[in-house]
Amino acid sequence: MDILKAVHVGSALLSITGFVLRGIWMLQDSPGLRARATRILPHVIDTVLLVSAIALVVRLQQFPLAHAWLSAKLFALLAYIVLGSIALKYGKTRRGRVLSFGLALAVFLYIVLVAMTRSPLPGL
Numbered sequence: 001m002d003i004l005k006a007v008h009v010g011s012a013l014l015s016i017t018g019f020v021l022r023g024i025w026m027l028q029d030s031p032g033l034r035a036r037a038t039r040i041l042p043h044v045i046d047t048v049l050l051v052s053a054i055a056l057v058v059r060l061q062q063f064p065l066a067h068a069w070l071s072a073k074l075f076a077l078l079a080y081i082v083l084g085s086i087a088l089k090y091g092k093t094r095r096g097r098v099l100s101f102g103l104a105l106a107v108f109l110y111i112v113l114v115a116m117t118r119s120p121l122p123g124l
Helices: 002-027 036-060 068-090 094-117
Strands: none
Touching: 002 036, 002 068, 002 094, 068 094
């Protein structure tokens, strides 16, 4: 695995790990969710993830709208961001936040499967 892909995969792992931790804190109503590092570090990690993704797209010349699997990842990423925001910040009820958290995790798994299979319908 080359360095750029390793940075991308590593930052994706850090991102989902942080998201799961923040989700657990949300479920426990922990003050850790409101800590300064908890509010800043995910943005740093996600910026590295996004920059490495863009660099991979440019280097490999596989642009999202030209490749169905990359388009699927892009749209799933947008859904993940919306669901994650509802789960951790904007959800009005605990039930809605928990549901959004679970759905965000499912979408993340879909993104990983699409990346691994390079198919918008992994397993089919």
